[in-house]
Amino acid sequence: MNLATLSFSYVRARPWNTALILLLLALGTATITMLLLASAQLHERMHRDARGIDLVVGAKGSPLQLVLSAVYHLDVPTGNIPLSEAKALQQRKPLVRHAIPLSLGDSYQGFRIVGTEHSYVTHYGGKPAQGRLWEKSMEAVLGAEVAQRTGLRLGGSFTGSHGLEEGGMHHGDHPYAIVGVLERTGTVLDRVILTSLESVWDVHAKAHVDPGEKPMPLEEEEKEITALLIQYGSPLAVLQLPRFVNIQTEMQAASPAFESARLFRLLGVGFDVVRAFAAILIVSAAISVFVALYNALRERRYDLAILRTLGASRRKLMGLIVVEGIMLSMLGSLIGIALGHVMTELLGMLLSARQQVEITGWYWVQHEWWLLVMGAAVGLAAAIVPAIFAYRTDLARTLAEG
Amino acid sequence: MFSLANVQHRYDEVVALAIDDWSAAQGEHRLVLGPSGSGKTTLLHLLAGVLRPQSGVVKVADCDLATLSSAALDRFRGQNIGLVLQRLHLMSSLSVEKNLLLAQYCAGLPQDASHIEQLLSDLGIADRARAYPHQLSHGQAQRVAVARAVLNRPKLILADEPTSNLDDENCQQALRLLLDQADRCGATLLIATHDSRLKPHFEHHFTLPVNE
Structure with missing residues (x-):
């Protein structure tokens, strides 16, 4: 008591x-x-998804939308940018340490198909849990979450649908071959399907021609990507690079740190x-x-x-x-x-x-x-x-x- | 056991109680008689240290109550004085056993469940230990109230109108209970009442005059 x-x-x-x-x-x-x-x-x-990405370069439009679409894969892209311009920007050493090109447009069961380079996987510390990374056009690697949810397996195949939501037009005649499944990383990597930039070009190039006509690959100057993820190579880049992109080119640059802070202010x-x-x-x-x-x-x-x-x-x-x-x-x-x-x-x-x-x-x-x-x-x-x-x-x- | 000397207490300039010299030795029992308004309750409250006298000296167990601080007086009361009130006021949210443990806790004494068990069986209500007050008959509740008053082996037991509202048979039982328990722990028992049925059982009567 x-x-x-x-x-x-x-x-x-x-x-x-x-x-x-x-x-x-x-x-x-x-x-x-x-x-x-x-x-x-x-x-x-x-924070984890945007780590190491200092700047996102893409088509003009809303900077928040650009960041949401290119970094977090939550929004639709603002548009495309010419590959040549992106490459020119990529060459601007030492301001740019490295740059990862992304090409968006198609999805499978709501998961985005991202055309990119192997550096995108290494950036998030991803490794294949099964199989290997893509080498040729139309080879795809699944994020861990995608593999778990869709039931797709190594060695299987699927066709993408146009657009980022479910129910878009199917690219029925261009199946992807699954050559690898990634380990879980706890990042955005888990929720995307990765392939080469060439795959995205090939799917869309062939889709443009009339039936019966011989498919023609895109000319080099016609090639486009959606966005470029940039890591700065020097502190000077903070001042110079966004200004250069926004004023001197037809592209826009957005900072993930700044935009996500803005998003949280809105929320x-x-x-x-x-x-x-x-x-x-x-x-x-x-x-x-x-x-x-x-x-x-x-x-x-x-x-x-x-x-x-x-x-x-x-x-x-x-x-x-x-x-x-x-x-x-x-x-x-x-x-x-x-x-x-x-x-x-x-x-x-x-x-x-x-x-x-x-x-x-x-x-x-x-x-x-x-x-x-x-x-x-x-x-x-x-x-x-x-x-x-x-x-x-x-x-x-x-x-x-x- | 207790003594009052030149004690006077007023409410709004009206003298409610005036006692020049009155005392009792350890183990003696006293009956205080008087109609309502004669100061019986004031007297009990002074002896219990619930009220401090406006003048005069009140001693219980050779201790001048005026020398104790508020908290010390509370503790002294818990350890040396057992109170049985007319309305018994058991804690309704606690079982009988817990009510008694509470008395030990409040007095700052070690909590001794076996002592409680013994006391309840002496009083013939051992089987009611886990009952709540609203489940008890009046007689049982009165036993619990007496048990609570004698539990800490007080030197002085004060009972306020313990037998009014009781029929003759229950009146005798209640009185027996108080006298028995007081004798058992060697305490001085003081009953304040207007119930003249108790008179024959006490050697010493003290009748308070009606105040003008």
């Missing part, structure tokens, strides 16, 4: 009251937990709304803890007086109320944090079914400790006034009334 067991007996004696308080607190905390987990994972994921408004909603839940929970303790004080004034006659000091009475407030709010926070993880996991399942960003509930951020501290603070704040009332209660008068 101590203050905690006595407090707990009171909490248990009013199950509905207690359940309501816990529910309010848990919902508020769960919402904040979910926000923390989702935004932390989104940040981490975006931030939404996050703020959710956060405000959670704050309202937590404040109303705090008020309900206060009301519960304050009402209980009236119901229990004889109980408190009896504790005094049994030898408990005024301070113990205060402690009793404070312990009860903190016990309720910590319990609510703990349930809320657990609920937040479950809700995040459910959200992750929903998103992964749509092949978007991967989010899991089995992820911990340090701020969760602060949620517990905040829970305790809410309990303390709600209990402090009732506790002072308990401290000040006139023992003789209360006993005389009873």
Whole structure:
């Protein structure tokens, strides 16, 4: 028997009251937990996918769209750029350390077919888990996630469909041969199908000619790519390269770091709304803890007086109320944090079914400790006034009334 | 065991209680009689250290209660004085056994479940240890209240109207219970009441005058 067991007996004696308080607190905390987990994972994921990419060069249009399409493969490309111009840019040593060309346009079951060079795989630290990387046109390598979801296997084949969404026109007469499957890297590499730049040109070159006519390969000057991922070779490039591209060429340059920060600022408004909603839940929970303790004080004034006659000091009475407030709010926070993880996991399942960003509930951020501290603070704040009332209660008068 | 000297207590300039000199030795029992408003409750509260006298000296177990700080007085009360109130005021959210453990905890004494078990079986309610107060009959609840008052082997037991509202038979039982338990721990028992049925059982009566 101590203050905690006595407090707990009171909490248990009013199950509905207690359940309501816990529910309010848990919902508020769960919402904040979910926000923390989702935004932390989104940040981490975006950071990992953009690591080592200082600049994206592509067709003119929205810089955010360019970054989303070329780095994260989430948006449609802004257009194409001539291969010759891209190559010219690639040669600008020492400003450019290395550059990876990307050619987009087709997909298979919603997964993008990316025409590129082997350096794209090494950039993300990818290695073939089975088979090898592509060597010739129409050879394809699958990202780990793609292999798992589509059921395609090494040695099999598939045909791409035009466009980046499902249901586009099929390039039925140009099947890709699967020559390799990559190991899981936890990056965007897992979610794409890789092939050579030539494959993309070949598929589209032959698609342009009329039936019956002899297929003609594209002329060198006709060849286009979608974007170029650039890593700077010198600090000077930060100043010179984007300016050069944006002013002197028909292409545009966008910085993934800058654009994803901008994206988070845009999302931030939404996050703020959710956060405000959670704050309202937590404040109303705090008020309900206060009301519960304050009402209980009236119901229990004889109980408190009896504790005094049994030898408990005024301070113990205060402690009793404070312990009860903190016990309720910590319990609510703990349930809320657990609920937040479950809700995040459910959200992750929903998103992964749509092949978007991967989010899991089995992820911990340090701020969760602060949620517990905040829970305790809410309990303390709600209990402090009732506790002072308990401290000040006139023992003789209360006993005389009873 | 207790003594009061030149004690006076007023509420709003009206003298509620005035006692020049009154005392009892360890183990003696006292009956305080008087109609309501005569200061019985004030007297009990002064002896229990619930009220501090406005003038005069109250001693319990040779300790001048005025010398104790608020927290020390609470602890002294928990360890030396057992209170039985007219309405018993058991903690409704705790079982009988937990109510008694609480008395040990509040007094700052070690929690001794076997002592509680022994006491409950002496009182014939060992089988009610896990019951909650609302599940007890009035007689059982009164036994628990007495058990709580004598649990810490107090030197002084104060009972406020323990027998009013009881029929003759239950009145006798309640009185027996208090006297037995007080004798068992060698405590001084003081009963404050307007119930004249108790008179024959006490050698010493102390009748408080009605205050004007």
